Amino acid sequence: MDVLLTGLGLVESPRWHEGRLWFSDWIAGEIIAIDDVGVSEVIVRHESLPLCFDFLPAGRPILVSNQRMARP
Numbered sequence: 105m106d107v108l109l110t111g112l113g114l115v116e117s118p119r120w121h122e123g124r125l126w127f128s129d130w131i132a133g134e135i136i137a138i139d140d141v142g143v144s145e146v147i148v149r150h151e152s153l154p155l156c157f158d159f160l161p162a163g164r165p166i167l168v169s170n171q172r173m174a175r176p
Contacts, residue, residue, distance in 0.1 A: 108144075109144055112129050114131050115129055117157060119158065121137075124137040124139050125138050128157065132149075134147075134150070135147045135148040135165070135167070147165070148165075150169060152169050156168040
């Protein structure tokens with residue numbers, strides 16, 4: 105097994121889309137995409153937990169979230 109990325113919080117909702125693995129990091133409030141050589145990109149930074157996401161038929165991402173969290 106190869107490790108592509110470290111230092112993440114709570115990783116959820118993995119999806120393979122357009123040649124990359126997309127997932128939510130609930131702790132950071134981010135949706136991240138990473139390719140098979142470890143190049144990652146933060147796609148969305150969100151003020152609350154990015155609970156679940158998927159892609160519409162045309163490829164546009166859609167996000168389900170909860171209410172805004174208070175940040176310390």
